[in-house]
Amino acid sequence: MSFDALLFLSFGGPEGPEDVRPFLENVTRGRGVPPERLDEVAEHYHHFGGVSPINRLNRDLISALESELAAAGLELPVYFGNRNWHPMVEDTVARMADDGVRRALVFATSAWGGYSGCKQYHEDIARARAAVGERAPELVKLRQFYDHPLFVAANADAVRRAFAELGPEVRDEARLVFTAHSVPLRADDMEGADGRPQWYSRQVAEASRLVAEEAGLDTHDVVWQSRSGPPQVPWLEPDVVDHVEELHDKGTRAVVVAPIGFVSDHLEVIWDLDNEARDKAAELGMGFARADTAGTDPRFPKMITELIAEHVSGQAPRKLSLLAAAGCSANGEPCAPGCC
16 A cells, blocks of 8 residues: 555643643543642643653654664655644644645554544544545554564563662562553443453553563563542552552562553653652652653664554564454554444
8 A cells, every 4th residue: 555654643742831731721621620630730740841751752753763764665754743732633634735645654652442542543633634624635543552572572671671770689579560541440441342341451451461571570560640530530540659658568678660551751651650659669768760661762663664564565463462353443444343
């Protein structure tokens, strides 16, 4: 199949103090998040000058990806668009149309199924195309990649480096804890095409298992972070900070936290983990290390190039998990019935 370009589609983040509140309102629109919760999260951003690292990291990743595409002989210009902040995906797709793009692949910076990780990106694509109208290019989303060997290897090496940061007196006793963004239970409990629930949490658990196995570790935990909904709505638990405290109560002397749910250092990573979880560990006298996110690893743009080659040259998909065959959308095909 012939494609003219690649749309790099991400979440977005503020790049100055004046962006913070409008950005958060975009993120939470229609979700019933209390204003006081927005005020609280806004302070997290202002702690870092009102700037999220995500747009900068995405631009760095796009630059690395462009080099990989050139090395692979894939002549695809890369366009950058976001769901929640500039450059907005609607504006980017309009620019693609102005440039004569008729058919493009879409890489979304989420490894996962579920609503926020997959279906909402399909909605972003549809909304952008509708905004542009008849001139809009056809857009084909690349598949989920939580079990791609390069994604797993990048995360496994990050875990190894994090363990190496700990002092030798606690390193062998440290507990590996994987974390991902929490979602409401109702968003995770919908039945999949095979009648089994929890696409998102199942995929996070499977990726965590694969990474721990690749890193040579026999035990690990999967926990959650960054919940933002009304307190009366149940979300995935346990929370990472609560879990650090629980591990301490059980006699664990150190913890390695791996933010497997995030491709780049979202503000949630640097606040919830590098501040709150680290501070809790310090308060309890525990060793603490945080693994890098996979997006800065040179294998990550190589993985994206492989995902593109599946479409452009018919390269066989590389997957490590049987969950990938369980019904979620793959290779740009429509979502399977009941997937998310």
